[in-house]
Each structure stands twice: as structure tokens, then as C-alpha cells.
Amino acid sequence: MKYQFYLLFFFQSIIFAQVKNSYSLVEKQMRLISVEQSKSTKEIANYIKLSFKGEELQIKAAYFHVISTISYDVNYNFSTELFSSDEDFVSKTIETKKGVCIHYAKYFKSIVDQLGFQCQIITGYTKLNNQIGNLSHAWCTIKMKDGKWYVFDPTWDAGYVKNQQFVRNIISKHFKMLPSTAIISHMPFDYLWQFTQEPISNREFYNGKAYENKPKRNYDYQVEIDKYLKLSEIDKAFESSERIQENEIINDLILEQYTYMKNVFNVSRYNKNIEKFNEVIEDYNVAIVLLNDFIIYRNKGFTPVFSDAILLEMIKTPTDKLENIQKEVSLISSVGKENAANFNELKSSIAESVKQSQEQYNFVKDYISKSKKDRKKMVNKVIWSGKLIK
Incomplete structure (x- = not known):
């Protein structure tokens, strides 16, 4: 009887051949790790550091531990951990x-991070035997001491699913793959993670060959990766979505990832704008209190008397604050429809307050330039006061 085996990238079903196990020495030592030493990735990494020397052995130990202890969950509900932290x-x-x-990838990455190596999770889709997978996949990449990036797929090396049951079958076929090998079966959504000067398009991945007469690109992926890793999460999402779109959106998996990255960017930008909006309100209220304090003081005929320097500073401080707040609020692009009315009210209040503070500031500059006799003629009550924003 012939059996069909299923590789584990979400629930995509494909046949694969078993590769000879190359983990004998690592396996023997890693199977000795106790339950107490396996409660966290930090403890696992400490055990590995004590047991193995050299990056490849340590990475292999981490890889073996993940693929030998985690079983593929054929009944996993993806909605249960949508908002969970990596920890x-x-x-x-x-x-x-x-x-x-994604569990295999994050678990492996967490141990590798604790070992002190540079590891990233890649998301994309797959192909085997000229068949494109119908669900997304996640795997890892590590930049090793030789300065090169290698690809690791612990899920595909952990076993297979047969009759809706996970069968552990540890292999090493997808350990430390060259990018040129990985790209045959693993297509990143973001071409940044192809690690090549000539990234292929999604259509080329589908076809299994590059376009004829394709112009040379000489894409400096390492420089671009270095830039990418320094970006904020918002900017990472934006740049990744741009590259995804550039590489053609030709299936639902790519579209789903593109939409997700755009949503990450939009939601993150929205949250950042709301955070800035609230900061501006707080700063505005502080400035209004200072402006009102000055107006109260002026309404009292500038009594008690302070030096001209202190008098000028009393109005200059809120004036400077309000002008700076007006610049900051102009940089906030969107706070959502539900906050639009409050946002417009704030901008209007700031504009009016800036106008009033500037008038008061100009008055004081003129006031302190006069003689005491002329100053008495200038003192009059000012009834305007700024309104606090809740």
C-alpha cells in the first residue's frame, strides 16, 4: 500500500523524501536536557552553551531541540493567538x-536569540513538485559568522501528517539551506529576504525560471537589510508592503500579507497619531494655564510689580509653547472619524490662542519699552482667556 505524506506548512499537503539524520551527536546530548532546564528559552540556551562550542553546533542543538519536542498541531485555531506577544x-x-x-519559527528564533546569533522570521509561501502551497508558511534565517545568511525550516524537518495525525520524523534537509537552494521551494513575501542581487518575481517563482532578457538589477540586499532592521515597526511595515506590491500580487496569500502589512502600518500610524494628539492636548492645556495666569496678572494692572525680564518671560513662555504646539499638530495626519470633531476643535483653539498670546507678547514688548508714566496709560483690563481642552 502506498501512503501519501504531508509536509507541515500550515495545512498544505505535499510529498517529500526522508533525508538521512545527521544529528546523532547533538541528539544524544540534547535528549539529556531536563524538564527544569527546558522551562524557558534562556535556560535551554544556557544548556546548549555549556554543552556545545561553536555557532553551528549550538544552532544545530537549538534546531534539534525544537523539531524533537514540538508536535505539529493539526487542529490549531489561528484566531486564538492573534494578539499574543512573542514571549x-x-x-x-x-x-x-x-x-x-509560526510556533516552530518563533521558538527556534527565541533560543537562537538567547545564544547571541542574528535570527529573523520570514513569511511567505511554498512550492513543491511544481505545486504552489495554498496556505502561508513561516521559517527562519540566520546571519552566521561568515557574514552570510542561511535558511532554516524547523517545521518541515520535524515530521509529517498522516491521516490527520502528526508523525515525528526528524530530518535535516532544511537545516542551513543556501538561499539559492531555499528559493526553489520557499518564496518570501518580501523579496528582501531572498538574499540575492537579482530577486525573482512571484511569476518567476511560479514558472520556475527567470524571464528572458531580464535586465540586471544588482540589488544590494545586505545594505537594504541593515537599513530595514534600524526602522521603526511602522516604517518596516510600510517598506515591506511596498516591496510586496512591487513584486506583483498574483495570489490570495500575497494579497493577504500585503493587506496585513498595510493594516499594520495604518493602525500603527493611527495609534501614533492618537498618542501625539493626546500629548498635544496636555501641552496645550499647560500653555493655556500659563497664558491665563499672565492675563490675570495683566488684569490686575501688573501688580505686584516684577522686573521687565520676568514680565517678558511670563508671556514669552506660553507664546513659544503654543507656537510649537501649532507646528506639532500640523504634523498629525489622521486621528480617525470618531476623533475628527475634537481634533478640529483643538486646531481652532490653538490658532486662536496663538493669536492672543502673540498680541500679549507684542503688548509687553511695547510696554517695557515705555517710561513709567507712559506705562500707566497702557494698563487696561483684558477679559479674554484661553479654554482648556478635555
């Missing part, structure tokens, strides 16, 4: 000892 994600994986590709 909670990994902790739950350690506790339950099961998951799908």
Missing part, C-alpha cells in the same frame, strides 16, 4: 509542546 507565544509553545509553522 507569550513561545511560553505557550513550551507549555503545550505543539504548534504550527
